[in-house]
Amino acid sequence: MHELTTPISDETIRSLHVGEPVAITGVMLTGRDAAHKWMIDTFIKKNRQPEGDDLEAYEAIKPLLNGGLIYHCGPVVAGLDTKEYRFVAAGPTTSIREEPYQGDVMRHFHVKGVIGKGGMGTKTLQACQEAPGFYLHAIGGAASLIAQTVVKVLGVYKLEFGVPEAMWVIQVKDFPAVVTMDSHGQSQHAVVEEKSKKVLEALLAKH
Amino acid sequence: MLDLTQQILELVRLTSTDLPPDVEKALHQALDHEQPGSAARGALETIIKNVELSRANSTPICQDTGTPIFYVYYPAGWSTRQLRSQIEAAVVEATKKSYLRPNSVDSLTGKNSGNNLGGSYFPTVHFEEVDGNTLTIELMLKGGGCENVGIQYSLPNSQLGAGRDLAGVRKVVLDAVHKAQGQGCAPGILGVAIGGDRGSSYYASKEALFRKMDEPNSNPELGALETRLTEEANQLGIGPMGFGGETTVMGTRITALNRLPASFFVTISYMCWAYRRRKMTVFRDGTVKYE
Ligand code: SF4
Numbered sequence: 001m002h003e004l005t006t007p008i009s010d011e012t013i014r015s016l017h018v019g020e021p022v023a024i025t026g027v028m029l030t031g032r033d034a035a036h037k038w039m040i041d042t043f044i045k046k047n048r049q050p051e052g053d054d055l056e057a058y059e060a061i062k063p064l065l066n067g068g069l070i071y072h073c074g075p076v077v078a079g080l081d082t083k084e085y086r087f088v089a090a091g092p093t094t095s096i097r098e099e100p101y102q103g104d105v106m107r108h109f110h111v112k113g114v115i116g117k118g119g120m121g122t123k124t125l126q127a128c129q130e131a132p133g134f135y136l137h138a139i140g141g142a143a144s145l146i147a148q149t150v151v152k153v154l155g156v157y158k159l160e161f162g163v164p165e166a167m168w169v170i171q172v173k174d175f176p177a178v179v180t181m182d183s184h185g186q187s188q189h190a191v192v193e194e195k196s197k198k199v200l201e202a203l204l205a206k207h
Numbered sequence: 208m209l210d211l212t213q214q215i216l217e218l219v220r221l222t223s224t225d226l227p228p229d230v231e232k233a234l235h236q237a238l239d240h241e242q243p244g245s246a247a248r249g250a251l252e253t254i255i256k257n258v259e260l261s262r263a264n265s266t267p268i269c270q271d272t273g274t275p276i277f278y279v280y281y282p283a284g285w286s287t288r289q290l291r292s293q294i295e296a297a298v299v300e301a302t303k304k305s306y307l308r309p310n311s312v313d314s315l316t317g318k319n320s321g322n323n324l325g326g327s328y329f330p331t332v333h334f335e336e337v338d339g340n341t342l343t344i345e346l347m348l349k350g351g352g353c354e355n356v357g358i359q360y361s362l363p364n365s366q367l368g369a370g371r372d373l374a375g376v377r378k379v380v381l382d383a384v385h386k387a388q389g390q391g392c393a394p395g396i397l398g399v400a401i402g403g404d405r406g407s408s409y410y411a412s413k414e415a416l417f418r419k420m421d422e423p424n425s426n427p428e429l430g431a432l433e434t435r436l437t438e439e440a441n442q443l444g445i446g447p448m449g450f451g452g453e454t455t456v457m458g459t460r461i462t463a464l465n466r467l468p469a470s471f472f473v474t475i476s477y478m479c480w481a482y483r484r485r486k487m488t489v490f491r492d493g494t495v496k497y498e
Contacts, residue, residue, distance in 0.1 A: 001249070019245075019246055019450070019451070021246050021249040074270075075270075076308065088266065088305070089267060089269075089270035090270070094390070117352075117392075118389065118390050139250050139253040139257070140269075140352065140389075141254065141257070141268070141269040141271075141392050141479060141480060142253050142254055142256075142257040143267065143269050143270040144257050144261045144264065144266050145253055145256050176253050178249065178448070188449075188450065188451065189388070189389075191451070192388065192389075192445055192450070192451045196388070196443040196444055196445050197385065199442055199443050200381060200382065200385045200443060203439055203443075204368060204381065204382075
């Protein structure tokens, strides 16, 4: 088990390889479909004009994402009425939906790590090699346990996207994950897929 | 007629927050098979801790509380219309209490109903009249991630060399497990239906998942295929979460339906490790037992 503390240095990232379990302590930002689309459309491709508090939110998330981590998660949050937010359930959501956006988001904001489930494709893997960065696979379904590792909610941006889609700034302690895409161009998902394909072919040839 | 709303609410709470003992046992067995220090073992340790925590805090095991699927076996004399409205009331209440996440989305407008109701298919309720005088309600919560990797094959399938027999069934099931990789939150449980039409085959593949982990198939030939498929699926080495490892599936449940001479469907419903299914029995005197 590797203990990682944010901000994570390039040296640490380069020292990690696929298949290695990690425990993260520090700060991360949640973001899923709406957040990724918003970042791309408004600030990267700029095919939509910033409106409302867009620019303010952009300035606020920039330093957080710079060298930081983004977590594909749609949490269940308590304390919405008092704004004393607390994460109740915080498992990862399927990452592949952000594949069209993720690489560009990583480049624009200098994001170092992406956390989610199910792995991502070649565009993100490419961005991980450039950054250097990595993809960390959280444990799908372990919502209560992961919520307990969120020791503090530091803030929230774009709450108008809805609670699951907003960008939550969270402080975590010993958040469990596994490196499944590394900065050396390796993807555990591709390796497992290929290995299991060979076994499948052998099994299909049998009666 | 008895009002069972509160008792059904308890069934929903139990299902969402406390994994059945046979499933928890299977997770522990899976853990014992993984190498110390491996990602697969770490994943299972996290899963088991999460199950314990959810039970202690009465919070959902997984935030995706899925499609609520009810099976109601009622003796003569009960009104299915009233039972349905009690189930709906319990589901609304369970959503308010956060045992269920609002999960029912209008497919045309994209709007979430907010209370887990929506048309006559959400929640899904099946009724069957039975002999005797006890009423049984079974509930399964089937998450979206694993539902998305469910698949139906029409045999023969020349690409896989699968003919219209059990050997062919074996091949397509293994292919389905390979296709799913870790995406359905492995280690999973396979519900397999052979035959039927496309619709009944999907239903039956889910019904098969109500059978407990240690309960053998009443058909020995299908039972043998279940054992073989579980073993061979695990040879694929996909492992928990697709990290690679020894346990990809914890069990296989197969059922067979009559079919048309022209069709031969094999349907696989993949159930994630968060295999949430519970049962309540209501006796004649009104006492209720949960298991
Ligand atoms: S597949 Fe199951 S464990 Fe995974 S997120 Fe969905 S409901 Fe939860």
